[in-house]
Amino acid sequence: MERLDRLGLNNWVSPLASTDRCVNVFVSSVMLAGWLTAQFGRGAHNKPIPAWALGMSANLRQAMLDGLVYGDGFHQGHSGVEWKLTTVSKKLSVAARMLAVTLGQAVSVFWCDTSQRETFIRGRKIKSVGFYQVCSYSNSNTSY
Helix, strand or coil: CHHHHHCCCEEEEEECCCCCCCEEEEEECHHHHHHHHHHHCCCHHHCCCCHHHHHCCHHHHHHHHHHHHHHHEEEEEECCEEEEEEECCHHHHHHHHHHHHHCCCEEEEEEEECCCCCEEECCEEECCCEEEEEEEECCCCCCC
16 A cells, blocks of 8 residues: 555555455556556456566566465465466466466466356355466476
């Protein structure tokens, strides 16, 4: 929030009633919204990582990957799996793998078909056909 304030962007935080682990962060800027949409898409199925991000310095690529895992994944730390990222976006799953590979990580992408079961997000039933899971392994020989 401090960085947003320094950039002069109007922002506020609103806790989610359904969980104590998440908050909504709101930023009021038409220009920023347009740039984010142009670079990162709109809607869960259309999320990409822009090609220019793969050319960033290693510490910025790591920060982007950490943000992805923090937002849509988790650190596992056992069974040889370092972290997992879940997304319905094929573009994002492939780009996340590419991003991790540029950082020397062994990574696989799997398709998980959920079309035959009910899926809920924050208590809301959603129509789901499946999702991609990106997995990073501690043993570099484990990638498939």
